[in-house]
Amino acid sequence: MFLVLLNAFCSLLLGYSSGAKLPDPEVKIEVLKKPFVCPRKSKYGDMLLVHYDGYLESNGTLFHSSRKHANGQPVWFTLGIGEVIKGWDKGMKNMCSGEKRKLTVPSALGYGKEGKGKVPPESNLIFEIEVLEIRNGPRSHESFQEMDLNDDWKLSKQEVKEYLRKEFERHGYTANDTQNEFMVEDIFKKEDEDSDGFISAREFTYKHDEL
Ligand SMILES: [Ca+2]
Ligand SMILES: [Ca+2]
DSSP: OHHHHHHHHHHHHHOOOOOOOOOOOOOEEEEEEOOSOOSOOOOTTOEEEEEEEEEETTTOOEEEETTTSGGGOOEEEETTSSSSOHHHHHHOTTOOTTOEEEEEEOGGGTTTTTOBTTBOTTOOEEEEEEEEEEEOOTTSHHHHHHHOTTOSSEEOHHHHHHHHHHHHHHTTOOOOHHHHHHHHHHHHHHHOTTOSSSEEHHHHSOOOTTO
16 A cells, blocks of 8 residues: 555656647637636646546547546546646646536547547547646646745755655655655656756656647
8 A cells, every 4th residue: 555655656746748749639628617716727737626528529428427437536637747638638727616618629639549448439529527626736836836945946855855754644644764765766866857966946847848
């Protein structure tokens, strides 16, 4: 269980996708519901909690509904990092908590030539998505500032270690120093690109080249 959690954190901290550049098909965005009050809008790197229904555009078949399938639980994902289909990454920026959109996603920004599960190859998709909550993602500027305890715009090993310790505690685990050291070393190996012993803001934030 502990290792599973470690892996989850590692992929949160380290994961960003790399993808080849493609020509730009468009997602059609329709706003179905917008809350009156919107203190914060979604941006790349944020974590979004959503309920959604996914339909095939060709015949209107509902292929997935978060309310009806998989225990009816809403799902969390991080926006803009390739964790979800490109149609979502492109179509869900600047959303408010409580906003509902209809996205018409061309196959190339969905499951493409292969299809997936109940989605046949080359399917255009229609999603109705409602955002229930928006949180700072692990790669947001807010997270960076939170981790950068002495405000010098770079993260020392000590600062990353302290952050991991707090994250474990927040999730109800006692920090294990040896594991923690190991994770910090691993993180720096991958993230400290210029090997100066610090993770800079530029090294920290997501690369968005593919979007
Ligand atoms: Ca610092
Ligand atoms: Ca560095």
